[in-house]
Amino acid sequence: MLRVAVVGAGPAGSSAAETLAKAGIETYLFERKLDNAKPCGGAIPLCMVSEFELPPEIIDRRVTKMKMISPSNVEVNIGQTLKPDEYIGMCRREVLDGFMRDRAARLGAKLINGTVYQLDIPTTDREAYTLHYADHSNGTKTGEMKSLKVDLVIGADGANSRVAKAIEAGDYNYAIAFQERIRLPEAQMAYYEDLAEMYVGDDVSTDFYAWVFPKHDHVAVGTGTMKAHKATIKNLQAGIRARAAHRLVGGQIIKVEAHPIPEHPRPHRVRGRVALVGDAAGTVTKSSGEGIYFAAKSARMCAETIVAASNSGQRIPTEADLKRYLKLWDRKYGMTYKVLDLLQRVFYRSDATREAFVEMCSDIDVQRLTFDSYLYKTVVPSNPLVQMKITAKTIGSLLRGNALAP
Numbered sequence: 001m002l003r004v005a006v007v008g009a010g011p012a013g014s015s016a017a018e019t020l021a022k023a024g025i026e027t028y029l030f031e032r033k034l035d036n037a038k039p040c041g042g043a044i045p046l047c048m049v050s051e052f053e054l055p056p057e058i059i060d061r062r063v064t065k066m067k068m069i070s071p072s073n074v075e076v077n078i079g080q081t082l083k084p085d086e087y088i089g090m091c092r093r094e095v096l097d098g099f100m101r102d103r104a105a106r107l108g109a110k111l112i113n114g115t116v117y118q119l120d121i122p123t124t125d126r127e128a129y130t131l132h133y134a135d136h137s138n139g140t141k142t143g144e145m146k147s148l149k150v151d152l153v154i155g156a157d158g159a160n161s162r163v164a165k166a167i168e169a170g171d172y173n174y175a176i177a178f179q180e181r182i183r184l185p186e187a188q189m190a191y192y193e194d195l196a197e198m199y200v201g202d203d204v205s206t207d208f209y210a211w212v213f214p215k216h217d218h219v220a221v222g223t224g225t226m227k228a229h230k231a232t233i234k235n236l237q238a239g240i241r242a243r244a245a246h247r248l249v250g251g252q253i254i255k256v257e258a259h260p261i262p263e264h265p266r267p268h269r270v271r272g273r274v275a276l277v278g279d280a281a282g283t284v285t286k287s288s289g290e291g292i293y294f295a296a297k298s299a300r301m302c303a304e305t306i307v308a309a310s311n312s313g314q315r316i317p318t319e320a321d322l323k324r325y326l327k328l329w330d331r332k333y334g335m336t337y338k339v340l341d342l343l344q345r346v347f348y349r350s351d352a353t354r355e356a357f358v359e360m361c362s363d364i365d366v367q368r369l370t371f372d373s374y375l376y377k378t379v380v381p382s383n384p385l386v387q388m389k390i391t392a393k394t395i396g397s398l399l400r401g402n403a404l405a406p
């Protein structure tokens with residue numbers, strides 16, 4: 001019978017473990033910190049709520065209004081195209097991760113509160129993998145050293161993945177994202193009831209956008225940059241704090257957090273009987289920096305591939321079997337990654353291109369297309385006339401802002 005270890009119980013690990021356990025496969029889910037609060041904006045698309053059956057209490061805020069704010073502080077309101085039941089979900093990661101992890105355990109995954117330190121790779125196709133880990137169930141940080149033998153490993157241990165290192169999966173470039181959780185006086189918080197803000201400009205992020213996202217009783221204010229220098233990120237955070245200052249008056253910082261965001265997939269995402277999923281594999285999209293849904297989805301797809309290839313745990317899948325998950329993944333989302341990469345290159349080049357970008361966002365057709373692709377992860381081809389209009393608008397906005405000048 002097949003034994004699978006899933007290392008890391010973020011959205012990726014818990015999704016994989018849930019799918020495996022439901023199929024009756026012997027599954028071990030490792031998480032080093034059961035109260036982990038992953039540094040994250042916590043914005044999730046609507047399709048995640050239905051596909052991953054998330055209950056309403058997981059969602060702190062239902063955002064239906066989004067403000068895009070240009071380098072010269074031109075504000076464009078987007079969200080008019082949303083239907084009454086559509087929204088962007090805002091959640092706290094400690095709540096979302098806790099729910100998904102506990103559900104996987106309830107469905108039969110053996111949850112181990114342990115830090116995996118080492119993975120021994122077997123020399124033959126038949127031998128087991130050995131995980132060495134500190135078991136924290138005795139309540140200590142150092143824990144008790146133990147080991148476990150399994151036939152297959154899923155590395156869902158995030159951007160600093162030890163599993164990726166163990167299989168020499170290769171490195172990726174990464175951005176650093178920084179975030180402050182700020183508790184606001186009631187009147188200020190009311191403004192963010194169902195509204196999120198995205199700021200663009202060299203002062204707030206050289207490569208992406210900065211955000212103010214509402215949560216249960218605070219807002220998350222953050223930014224990211226590929227220039228992973230401590231001073232740079234601090235200056236950019238000061239930039240977003242300055243731009244949003246009038247809306248954050250009287251705010252109190254309750255948490256400061258930072259974490260890497262992978263920029264592209266690792267050179268190897270499957271090696272032997274080890275598969276990487278989520279941030280460990282590098283599934284965050286460019287432009288939007290979105291990773292929660294893609295982590296959960298890649299992990300589910302990987303686990304479904306394992307269930308099918310093993311006949312629900314009756315045989316041990318091979319490297320070729322696992323690689324089928326990559327093929328499916330790249331076929332389904334390859335274009336999404338390419339388009340978002342292109343958008344980032346064109347629109348985040350300079351403040352002039354960012355002004356053009358924000359101007360373009362005022363167009364209803366652009367808003368509809370953007371929201372549909374974000375909320376449902378399906379790029380619905382619009383009719384050719386609308387597509388032509390969007391293309392003309394894009395070029396017009398760029399030319400007006402002289403954004404294409406070298």
Ligand SMILES: Cc1cc2nc3c(=O)[nH]c(=O)nc-3n(C[C@H](O)[C@H](O)[C@H](O)COP(=O)(O)OP(=O)(O)OC[C@H]3O[C@@H](n4cnc5c(N)ncnc54)[C@H](O)[C@@H]3O)c2cc1C
Pocket residue numbers: 007008009010011012013030031032033036038039040041042043044114115116117156157158159161162177178179222258259260261277278279280284289290291292293295
């Ligand atoms: C500041 C910031 C803001 C972001 N905002 C958004 C956003 O608004 N929306 C969005 O979609 N994405 C956002 N992202 C990206 C998103 O956070 C990630 O893509 C997502 O968390 C990836 O999920 P994962 O399960 O692959 O990895 P993770 O969430 O990193 O989970 C990995 C888990 O593995 C555990 N672990 C690690 N090593 C070990 C080990 N050795 N042994 C045992 N356990 C281990 C960790 O404790 C953790 O629980 C943001 C990222 C950052 C940094």
